[in-house]
Amino acid sequence: MKNNDWKDRLNIVYSTNPNFSYETIEEEANETLLKNQQKLRVSIEKKGRGGKTVTLVKGFVGTDNDLKALSKLLKTKCGVGGSVKDTEIIIQGDFKQRLVDLLKAEGYTQTK
Secondary structure, three states, X not given: OXXXXXXXXXXXXXXXXXXXXXXXXXXXXXXXXXXXXXXXXXXXXXXXXXXXXXXXXXXXXXXXXXXXXXXXXXXHHHOOOEEEEOOEEEEEOOOHHHHHHHHHHHOOOOOO
């Protein structure tokens, strides 16, 4: 049976063409690189965050699920909150050296 989910067709204009068939463009899934091939960069940022210090982990190449799993691991090990935005992991607080040590222990050898 044909998948006819209306949510996939939001913001599509009605067509009177009887031969029209709506086709979705499927995005390519990014494959996650191996841990030793990931070039992660850990930095501290304070600007635009109301004076609060956060630690950013940038450079992860892979699927969103793997990025969220890594984020959850880091947040759990540090005992703090955080989030994932635009392929960046945001950890609340100043945990730069601790995150570098944790990432290297997990197998991300090219972490700075």
